[in-house]
Amino acid sequence: MKLFIDIGGTHLRSELQMPSGVISDSVSSQEHDLISFIEKKLELYPFITFIGISYAGQIYKGEILSAPNIALKEPKIKEYFESRYDLRLEIDNDLNCAAMAEADYFKxxxxxxxxxxxxxxxxxxxxxxxxxxxxxxxxxxxxxxxxxxxxxxxxxxxxxxxxxxxxxxxxxxxxxxxxxxxxxxxxxxxxxxxxxxxxxxxxxxxxxxxxxxxxxxxxxxxxxxxxxxxxxxxxxxxxxxxxxxxxxxxxxxxxxxxxSSLENGAMSGAKLLEENIYE
Ligand SMILES: [Zn+2]
The missing domain is CATH 3.30.420.40 (ATPase, nucleotide binding domain)
Incomplete structure (x- = not known):
């Protein structure tokens, strides 16, 4: 199972990919904290092995350095989840994710x-x-x-x-x-x-x-x-x-x-993070 997240100043959107299909979710990013949101998903779906996150803020090596439009609880998000759960987490800036998805779309x-x-x-x-x-x-x-x-x-x-x-x-x-x-x-x-x-x-x-x-x-x-x-x-x-x-x-x-012809470029980019094409 894989969990993909796109979080901006307004929405926290997620897609959970399972063998049986995809579960999509959208909540307010002002009312929901990202860490608690992921922890709840992991409680419900403990077999998640990869999490890809597109984040509207400044990200460096799995750490959130700043986020002008989102409240922040735990900056070292990659370390936080990878040390507590048996999974891999990749996070990148939302526009980096969107550009990856657009470049993929336009070849x-x-x-x-x-x-x-x-x-x-x-x-x-x-x-x-x-x-x-x-x-x-x-x-x-x-x-x-x-x-x-x-x-x-x-x-x-x-x-x-x-x-x-x-x-x-x-x-x-x-x-x-x-x-x-x-x-x-x-x-x-x-x-x-x-x-x-x-x-x-x-x-x-x-x-x-x-x-x-x-x-x-x-x-x-x-x-x-x-x-x-x-x-x-x-x-x-x-x-x-x-x-x-x-x-x-x-x-x-x-x-x-x-x-853009993509329904959600940032979310599409979050899905590309697993392959590390633009490392
Ligand atoms: Zn500014």
Missing amino acids: SDSLLALYVGTGIGSAFIDEGRLIRGSKNMAFEIGHIPYKQTSLRCGCGKTNCLELYASASGLQKWMEHLKMPILSFSELENSKNKQKRGIALDFKEALLFATATLITLTNPKIIVFGGGVIEHNPQIVEYLKENIEGQAFSGSLCGLNFYI
Whole structure:
């Protein structure tokens, strides 16, 4: 039996693979702690031999270094479970997982994944290798300095791009301006100028992130995913229409834009962790 988990700032999703089929589960990641969630699964299904986790945070060698959008109980999660149970556990950053799954889907060796959900994240595969950085934190696009605000990011800073181009950022702006909480499309189509302004700030920040990443990485494919993109594919049309003049023109030559076709790229990537292709 194998257990696969995708945990972000909003959902904790799991898939238990058994000889008789798959059991899927989805709970709130704000109300459920990851360690207790896995322990309960192991109590019910003691024959789990592999756990693959896609995690919306900074991961290095089986340890959670930080998690701006998730409450954290036990950072050394790999050691915690492998020392207590007869199983193997692999965990990686959610965008790394998503990029692995997208590269697998597109059969591409040069791909940039940019996902917008609760947070915003990116990962880059070049010549078939995932570019990780020394502590597996490369391409943390959400936390690059963008504009100074009176809001605070989950990472502690007040100027992160994620404060503009993410679902959590949109929510922070609506709360700050004492507005009712609306969806992105409700903001975008509102008659109210201030509400439309939040959506426009979001799109401009995402365009900046997209242009910056394309200029830095020069991929063959850029693929957009995550809940906000899934529900608002028009955002990618906006990016395509406005990318010229933003990204370095040479990097745009031959570049293909896609919206993810995967139901859950991060979860698909969690399933690839067992093979260690992108070690
Ligand atoms: Zn931040």
